Amino acid sequence: xxEAMLETxxxxxxxxxxxxxxxxxxxxxxxxxxxxxxVTLLGRNGAGKTxxxxxxxxxxxxxxxxxxxxxxxxxxxxxxxxxxxGIGFVPEERGIFASLDVEExxxxxxxxxxxxxxxxxxxxxxxxxxERLRSQGTRLSGGEQQMLAIAxxxxxxxxxxxxxxxxxxxxxxxxxxxxxxxxxxxEKGFTVLLVEQNxxxxxxxxxxxxxxxxxxxxxxxxxxxxxxxxDQLHERLGV
Amino acid sequence: MGTVFGIPPQALFGQLLLGxxxxxxxxxxxxGLAVIFGMLNVINFAHGAxxxxxxFVAWWLLTTVGxxxxxxxxxxxxxxxxxxxxxxxxxxxxxxxxxxxxxxxLTFGLALIIEGMFRHWYGSSGMPYPIPDALKGGQNLGFMxxxxxRAWVVVASLVVCLATWFLIERxxxxxxxxxxxxxxxxxxxxxxxxxxxxxxxxxxxxxxAGLAGVLAAPIYQVNPLMGSNLIIxxxxxxxxxxxxxxxxxxVTGFGLGLLEGMTKVFYPEASxxxxxxVMAIVLLLKPAGLFGRxx
Numbered sequence: 001x002x003e004a005m006l007e008t009x010x011x012x013x014x015x016x017x018x019x020x021x022x023x024x025x026x027x028x029x030x031x032x033x034x035x036x037x038x039v040t041l042l043g044r045n046g047a048g049k050t051x052x053x054x055x056x057x058x059x060x061x062x063x064x065x066x067x068x069x070x071x072x073x074x075x076x077x078x079x080x081x082x083x084x085x086g087i088g089f090v091p092e093e094r095g096i097f098a099s100l101d102v103e104e105x106x107x108x109x110x111x112x113x114x115x116x117x118x119x120x121x122x123x124x125x126x127x128x129x130x131e132r133l134r135s136q137g138t139r140l141s142g143g144e145q146q147m148l149a150i151a152x153x154x155x156x157x158x159x160x161x162x163x164x165x166x167x168x169x170x171x172x173x174x175x176x177x178x179x180x181x182x183x184x185x186x187e188k189g190f191t192v193l194l195v196e197q198n199x200x201x202x203x204x205x206x207x208x209x210x211x212x213x214x215x216x217x218x219x220x221x222x223x224x225x226x227x228x229x230x231d232q233l234h235e236r237l238g239v
Numbered sequence: 240m241g242t243v244f245g246i247p248p249q250a251l252f253g254q255l256l257l258g259x260x261x262x263x264x265x266x267x268x269x270x271g272l273a274v275i276f277g278m279l280n281v282i283n284f285a286h287g288a289x290x291x292x293x294x295f296v297a298w299w300l301l302t303t304v305g306x307x308x309x310x311x312x313x314x315x316x317x318x319x320x321x322x323x324x325x326x327x328x329x330x331x332x333x334x335x336x337x338x339x340x341x342x343x344x345l346t347f348g349l350a351l352i353i354e355g356m357f358r359h360w361y362g363s364s365g366m367p368y369p370i371p372d373a374l375k376g377g378q379n380l381g382f383m384x385x386x387x388x389r390a391w392v393v394v395a396s397l398v399v400c401l402a403t404w405f406l407i408e409r410x411x412x413x414x415x416x417x418x419x420x421x422x423x424x425x426x427x428x429x430x431x432x433x434x435x436x437x438x439x440x441x442x443x444x445x446x447x448a449g450l451a452g453v454l455a456a457p458i459y460q461v462n463p464l465m466g467s468n469l470i471i472x473x474x475x476x477x478x479x480x481x482x483x484x485x486x487x488x489x490v491t492g493f494g495l496g497l498l499e500g501m502t503k504v505f506y507p508e509a510s511x512x513x514x515x516x517v518m519a520i521v522l523l524l525k526p527a528g529l530f531g532r533x534x
Contacts, residue, residue: 057428083430095425099417107411108418109429156429 016065043212088153113157143174252383262496263396271447277483281342287470293452308371319449357463365460481531
């Protein structure tokens, strides 16, 4: 067991079950993320990756089991209390607000802890946003909206970032830029849980990969073993 | 003195002023409805009853405690707002997971109960409420006589409407409100207590109705039916302006008041229906309203 695993993990999920109405979507997800790592959730559509993130944020209709953030139990807390504990969330649909301009979108999430990036540091990472501050949030290109969605959670002091398919539908040059940003965040000590379909992209950043299938974690692959397990992974992900 | 389009200017400007006064109330009430609808998705049919309650609270304050118009202008909306918060906490909040229609039915029922109780206690004839001393009298503008109190109502309503617009469209708090209107789940995930925001928004919208009631008391008298007479027109205003649009509610409120006044001058027979004719045309051409976004 690597040394980091002996400390209290940043995030530890045990036997997580989640339900949308009658349908049982997660069937006992268990995973652990040490502080400072970038970890991906890989899997096909419908495997339960997004539901896992939404369960962490407390925004699925029903979740059971245990989700601990630095030892503190999250299951059962009101969603706004979870947000205040220092988890930044970028949803799959990005969640840029149409009735807010770019600056309002950027400044919307309240600071919940000290240690967030300053606005100047954020503009260094995302220079495009600085020129578009007065634009309506949803007038930005898809890539710019993705960057805004990431940028606005960096101000808050959150140390754990949940990114749901940040590269989906974006041009290769934008994907590279987002990759650079995630590497920079890792250097700054952020912990990142990344949902990805694109495991070539994931392989360039992540320390470890959890593979999900039918609402369960079926494999954990350290990044250095990814090459060796490529065939198996291709089959699992159906790519 | 000459005439304007064959109408004596006294009559023309008199009706325009009346239109502006009505428009002030349309704007204040439809603004509250728009704020509430945007955040709660509830069509607040109790709005007219709460406007009436505002006037009654002012009247009670005057007749039982001896608290005059100026303090009532602050205290009555606070009391009505607090009552609204109680309604939201105990009744409305149970309905958010259901269709909009249930909120409408609940608030419609509440309006009937509140108005029924007041009619039982006070009958349907109005109680006079005196114009405050500082605003008695008026100005002779040459082309018309302008009563001070009426000028004050127009200015006060305009200031409150624009301040509300500023609060919602230009401040951090307003940004939370707009964001939560669009996507409450994500706003919660950012650590913002959306349920409390919803409660306070309802209290605020309802307090605006209470304020309108206090402003109306010296003009229309304090009457259990004053709300139900007004609220149907106000709903037409909201539909024309577009559900949930703040500036839409303000502009449409004043605009339709003026239009109604003009109609009284040029074609009095149509003055009672002109707003509903406009509503029908707007619904045909632009179903989301003049300022509304399609949802």
